[in-house]
Amino acid sequence: MSIEFLAIDTETTGLDSNTDQVIDICLILLDGALNQVDELNVFARPDPHVVVAPGAAKANGYTIEKWAAYDAVDQVELSKRVYEFISKYSGLKLIAHNVPFDQGFLKQIYERHTLPDGLDKKPFGKTVGYHHIDTIPISLFMDHATQGAFRRSYSLANLTKDFGIEHEAAHTARSDIRACLDLLRHHTKIVQGLVPTATISQNSGLFSKIIAKVDSEANTWIFAQGKNAGKTVKTALQEDASYILHVLSFKDLAPEQRTYLEQSYQAHIGIK
Numbered sequence: 001m002s003i004e005f006l007a008i009d010t011e012t013t014g015l016d017s018n019t020d021q022v023i024d025i026c027l028i029l030l031d032g033a034l035n036q037v038d039e040l041n042v043f044a045r046p047d048p049h050v051v052v053a054p055g056a057a058k059a060n061g062y063t064i065e066k067w068a069a070y071d072a073v074d075q076v077e078l079s080k081r082v083y084e085f086i087s088k089y090s091g092l093k094l095i096a097h098n099v100p101f102d103q104g105f106l107k108q109i110y111e112r113h114t115l116p117d118g119l120d121k122k123p124f125g126k127t128v129g130y131h132h133i134d135t136i137p138i139s140l141f142m143d144h145a146t147q148g149a150f151r152r153s154y155s156l157a158n159l160t161k162d163f164g165i166e167h168e169a170a171h172t173a174r175s176d177i178r179a180c181l182d183l184l185r186h187h188t189k190i191v192q193g194l195v196p197t198a199t200i201s202q203n204s205g206l207f208s209k210i211i212a213k214v215d216s217e218a219n220t221w222i223f224a225q226g227k228n229a230g231k232t233v234k235t236a237l238q239e240d241a242s243y244i245l246h247v248l249s250f251k252d253l254a255p256e257q258r259t260y261l262e263q264s265y266q267a268h269i270g271i272k
Contacts (some may be wrong), residue, residue, distance in 0.1 A: 020053075
């Protein structure tokens with residue numbers, strides 16, 4: 001099973017990933033269809049020198065006693081668990097509600113982990129790729145596309161309330177990232193409803209209909225579909241030879257179709 005996405009939510013001591021620390025994190029690995037494959041949820045104690053901002057504590061409910069009841073680990077153990085959970089993968093695409101925030105803290109945790117002497121550490125940029133999915137701009141775009149207007153707030157709590165998405169324990173990492181994924185799936189359904197897409201299998205025969213023989217004696221073939229519909233293959237070659245290569249990339253061309261296109265293209269290149 002191919003792991004493609006890493007969904008993440010963090011609860012922190014403040015807003016600055018350079019000085020603040022993660023005290024609650026949930027990481028969910030997903031395949032390309034957004035099916036969950038694995039999960040890591042860790043509560044962590046901040047280092048003694050780190051002050052938990054009052055606003056952060058009010059939002060996430062942090063107290064020393066509560067975190068002790070959660071069996072919170074120290075920051076060294078947190079970094080170890082996170083590194084071991086994701087470093088075996090490459091090019092993971094992040095999913096989050098406000099990706100830059102969570103990505104900054106994830107990078108801090110990942111890079112803080114130290115390996116035993118003699119072992120090379122995998123760079124963060126190799127594990128987590130550049131591409132990502134952020135449900136804040138997606139929600140903004142969906143409102144603009146479907147309503148032509150924007151809502152009062154794009155907080156995760158407000159969006160889940162507006163769309164009727166279950167989100168009972170807001171500002172806990174596990175609840176927030178699950179709500180974020182449900183929000184993404186909600187938008188995906190809307191998009192699929194607005195923009196119908198054909199499900200094409202390798203054996204559907206759809207692509208094989210793009211080219212057809214019209215004259216067996218002269219061995220004349222035309223394009224029945226696509227931008228060169230109605231034109232012979234020879235005419236299409238003269239106007240845009242790259243189109244033939246495009247058609248040859250289709251997986252379900254019949255052997256006779258593929259042979260004719262390949263021979264026509266080779267002959268055309270030879271003439272030039």
